[in-house]
Amino acid sequence: MKKIVGLFVAMLLLLSSCGSVPLTGRKQMLIVSDQEVLSSSLTQYSDYIKSAQKSADKAKTEMVVRVGKRIAAATEEYLKANGMESEVKSFSWEFNLVKDPQVNAFCMPGGKIVVYEGLLPLVASDDELAVVVGHEVAHAVAKHSNERMSQQLMAQYGAAIVGQALSNKSAAVQQVGNTVYGLGAQYGVMLPFSRKHESEADYMGLVFMAMAGYNPEVAVNFWQKMSAGKEGSTPEFMSTHPSDATRINDIKQYLPEVEKYRKK
Numbered sequence: 001m002k003k004i005v006g007l008f009v010a011m012l013l014l015l016s017s018c019g020s021v022p023l024t025g026r027k028q029m030l031i032v033s034d035q036e037v038l039s040s041s042l043t044q045y046s047d048y049i050k051s052a053q054k055s056a057d058k059a060k061t062e063m064v065v066r067v068g069k070r071i072a073a074a075t076e077e078y079l080k081a082n083g084m085e086s087e088v089k090s091f092s093w094e095f096n097l098v099k100d101p102q103v104n105a106f107c108m109p110g111g112k113i114v115v116y117e118g119l120l121p122l123v124a125s126d127d128e129l130a131v132v133v134g135h136e137v138a139h140a141v142a143k144h145s146n147e148r149m150s151q152q153l154m155a156q157y158g159a160a161i162v163g164q165a166l167s168n169k170s171a172a173v174q175q176v177g178n179t180v181y182g183l184g185a186q187y188g189v190m191l192p193f194s195r196k197h198e199s200e201a202d203y204m205g206l207v208f209m210a211m212a213g214y215n216p217e218v219a220v221n222f223w224q225k226m227s228a229g230k231e232g233s234t235p236e237f238m239s240t241h242p243s244d245a246t247r248i249n250d251i252k253q254y255l256p257e258v259e260k261y262r263k264k
Contacts, residue, residue: 021142022084023204030143031150034090041109041145048114055097055117064115067129067214068095071137072111074212074263079141091140103226107136109145128222130214134205142204144197202247203254210262219251 019030055061072093079087091111100116107113113136115129123129139145193201206216227244 019143021200021204022079022082023207024142024200026200028143028147029150029154030146031153032146034143034146037109037143037146037149038090040149041112045108045110045112049096049112052096052114053099055099057097057117060117060120061097063126063129064097064113064133065095067126067133068093068113071130071133071208071212071214075137075141075208078208078211087141105132105136107133107140109140109143111137111140113137122222122225125218127209127214127218130209130212131205131216131219131222134207134209134212134214135201136205137208138201138204139193139197141208142197142200144193144201147197148193199247199250202251203258206251206254206258207261210258213263216255216258216262219255220248223248223251 019028020026021028072091076088076091079085090109093111094113096114097120098114098116101118102116103118103122105113105115105119113133115132119132120129123132206219210216223244227248
């Protein structure tokens with residue numbers, strides 16, 4: 001009887017831990033609080049940014065900051081207009097261009113955005129950079145890191161972690177956070193997201209860049225250039241994304257829907 005009651009309580013706790021992704025409405029399990037996620041990610045980000053070499057290219061750095069601020073402002077405006085003003089408090093935006101040859105970029109929870117110099121030769125305009133920045137901002141807004149941490153905690157601890165019955169829950173969250181953010185791993189700062197998360201970020205990123213007044217149609221040409229530039233090896237930025245043909249086809253299908261969000 002006690003076992004049945006325990007399972008019932010666990011189910012209720014799981015249901016209460018469900019959230020939904022803005023724009024897509026997809027249901028997700030989030031058993032880690034926003035504060036725990038932010039604390040864990042900020043530690044990792046602070047360690048990384050202290051050791052990273054900032055770009056000496058002033059013009060390119062200004063480009064990253066300009067595009068980042070514009071998309072961040074549009075994203076916050078959307079959240080406020082749709083009853084998610086409390087979510088805005090989770091973001092403390094920061095934009096950096098780092099001297100690194102990798103074709104990569106990432107956005108930590110809380111809005112810490114880093115673009116690597118290796119990506120910029122493929123970026124011909126603010127609009128094309130907005131494709132990347134919008135995608136990374138989408139990961140943060142959709143709480144993909146929280147969802148991945150929650151999945152790993154459930155796999156390791158089961159219902160106990162849902163009810164916060166573990167005496168060392170904070171330590172468990174920090175340990176999983178270290179794995180999720182992957183500092184020093186072969187993929188760079190952020191380990192790859194699942195293809196489901198990447199596809200969702202593709203769509204949401206197009207919407208956010210459109211809201212900011214950028215042209216989402218350039219995404220097709222940008223990803224075609226990314227595909228052509230791989231030369232037999234997959235950049236970290238694309239490692240778990242859908243195949244090039246699938247992504248480009250999906251983006252083409254998204255564009256009519258995204259267009260209605262576009263700020264002229």
